[in-house]
Amino acid sequence: MGPFRCDKANRPRRMYLPYREDQKLGRFIALLKDIADLNELKIDPATRRPRVEGVKRRISDVDKRALEAAIRLREEHGGEVIALSMGDDRTRAAMLEALAMGADAAYIVNDDLAGVDTLATSKVLAAAVRKIGGFQLILCGEMSLDGLSSQVGPRLAELLDLPQVAYARRLTMEDGRMRAERDLEDVDEVVEVELPAVVSVVREINEPRIPSLMNIMRAKRKPTVEWDAAALGLSTDVIRETSSVEVLKVEAPLVERKRIVVEAETAEAAAERLAEIILAEGGLEV
């Protein structure tokens, strides 16, 4: 096993077997991305660039629902829920929340890898998943709400040679098989797949639980393991070199709105004014 950055007390309690060979451990690995809270993101009016520094962090909402789905499956079928994230020191807070929600253990790949693309990220996560092993299902959100790339789930399936089911809004398991309802543009499908598999979920799958105070206290005693790239047999230089999409610029588009509030004593008067405005703006033109 590679070096751990954490203290000994937090080491996992058992040795992990190569993935697939120890499926009976029945692990559900939920991939979580720790992102800037988009509701608190402000745009610098001069540069039009988002100010990310100092913005509160949170688990990307759809990923949190993937974790909730994992916890519900464990509650029904047994097994173990593992929260896994590639992040940094700040990710510990997100993982504590995951543990408080009900994850049994948390793993953070914590190294100097900020800004690498999905090609590099999925290679790192695939290495971590292999090392954790013993899983029957890998779950993630259909996309992270900051990057919006929808890439990591399918890429992991490819790298681990597993079947994938995307956009699941309902998941059930039976006899080593998973059944998922998924919503495409033109059809609703029910898909069945043998485990292990990778599944991405949509927002509608569930409402994530809010952890009780008791569970928040308990979370601090659950194991959190931190790996650097070397612990996964990878080098940060190589990973950064692998990263193939370079972000040249991020800017908020300039859309000026009038932001006029229609003042009126009553709803009827407001409606009257609004009707005039709609006509003036060409609302009834044919």
Added chain:
Amino acid sequence: MTVDQKGVMVYSEERKLELQLLGAGRELADKLEVELYALLVGAGVAGTDDLIEHGADKVYVVDDAGLARFAVEPYRAAVLGAVRKASPEILLIGATKRGKELAPRVAAALDTGCMTECVRLDVDEERRLVAERLTYGGSCIATEASRRRPHMATVPTRAFPIPQPSEGTGDVVRLEVEVPEPRAVVIERREKTRGDLGLEEAPIIVSAGRGFREREDLRLLEELAEVLGAKIGCSRPIAADSGWLEEWIGLSGRKVKPRLYLACGISGTVQHAAGIRDAQIIVAINRDEAANIFELSDYGVVGDLYRVLPALTRALKEKAE
């Protein structure tokens, strides 16, 4: 991949989108002075002429009984087979939901990057693909460059116009690809009752949010829509959670550009904002004066939509006469 990768290849399982990709691809191919390839995948496929008339210099066809219906694993094999044969330097895939499942798998197999839902595309002096796409929940636009070949991007519907058809000539190359059985098996399929509602072309849209308490209350919006000749849209919860309407407007749904957008009981999340950014005039009605929708609007009424909407419908009716 080999160093002599050349050409621009486009693929979508949706014909209309593939034609749009041919428009996007033509521009890139001309700049790079290379050929434009279209890819056609399925069982008993037809329409190679159509692709050539819309600009393809060559059409690669993978026709196999195992490709009758889209599934990621067989389609992945087909696309990879064509990419290995044609060896393009750029591969564009239509960003339907299916396309977005397929593209990252193909990219991972080719050990390359992939930029998701690109709305503008260009190549730089180093022949790299440069793209613009939404990021930070749809609040910002990122300009990204791919530095690994084949350069890959997915492209959403309607980002590029369908090119004018012309009488062209092109080769058709039929490929034999070994197609695996999909491991994820579809055991039930239900066609959606309504398809495209035409929201993307609608000049006026009235739209419902969680301010509506019951499905029946949507009639308030229907009555207004009738007076205005508007289409009815909604925010994600109304369609995806409640199922009152078939499709929603926003980052993950339709992106609209009407002359007039009327948001009724919509709070105005970052995701919804990404879907209505290109509207000319946005009007909001919401009870909560602190709702973010007022930040996104030209005109706002702080009030109960259950009172404002019927009054607005009446007022407009009177003025129309």
